[in-house]
Amino acid sequence: MNVSEEIKRLHDLHLAGALSDAEFAQAKAKLLGGINLDKPGTSPDADAASSPTNDLVQEFNRLRRSRNDRWLGGVCGGLGRASGMEAWIWRLVFVLFTLTFGFGVVIYLLLWIFVPDEEIGITKNEY
Numbered sequence: 001m002n003v004s005e006e007i008k009r010l011h012d013l014h015l016a017g018a019l020s021d022a023e024f025a026q027a028k029a030k031l032l033g034g035i036n037l038d039k040p041g042t043s044p045d046a047d048a049a050s051s052p053t054n055d056l057v058q059e060f061n062r063l064r065r066s067r068n069d070r071w072l073g074g075v076c077g078g079l080g081r082a083s084g085m086e087a088w089i090w091r092l093v094f095v096l097f098t099l100t101f102g103f104g105v106v107i108y109l110l111l112w113i114f115v116p117d118e119e120i121g122i123t124k125n126e127y
Contacts, residue, residue: 006031064118065111073112 007028014024059082066077069087076094080087097104 003031063115065115067118073108074117075108075111075115078115078118079111 010019010024010027010031013019014021019027063082064078065074066081066087067074069077069080071091076087076090079085079090083090094104094108097107
């Protein structure tokens with residue numbers, strides 16, 4: 001069932017008296033993904049900036065490979081810093097994934113390639 005059919009069904013329920021005005025508006029907003037049609041240009045939720053999905057994206061964007069805590073590429077040190085866990089735990093996870101499933105090395109290599117190195121913090125004048 002597509003969105004227009006769902007909205008028509010909600011409208012029919014509203015006309016039949018099964019849904020109040022507030023319930024109809026809430027169901028329609030939920031169906032449309034939280035888009036507020038009454039006030040164009042406003043954000044759908046005031047709490048959208050603090051949603052768990054948005055927090056996860058922000059944490060992933062902050063992920064950097066460590067320059068200080070590294071054995072190979074600094075991936076485990078960076079994951080440890082981003083997650084708040086010790087780097088040795090991440091190293092153990094990668095070893096266990098490699099030994100049991102065989103794809104721990106592949107994940108590590110992909111993170112080594114795609115996760116940027118952390119900034120050194122040296123300016124041009126400090127050379």
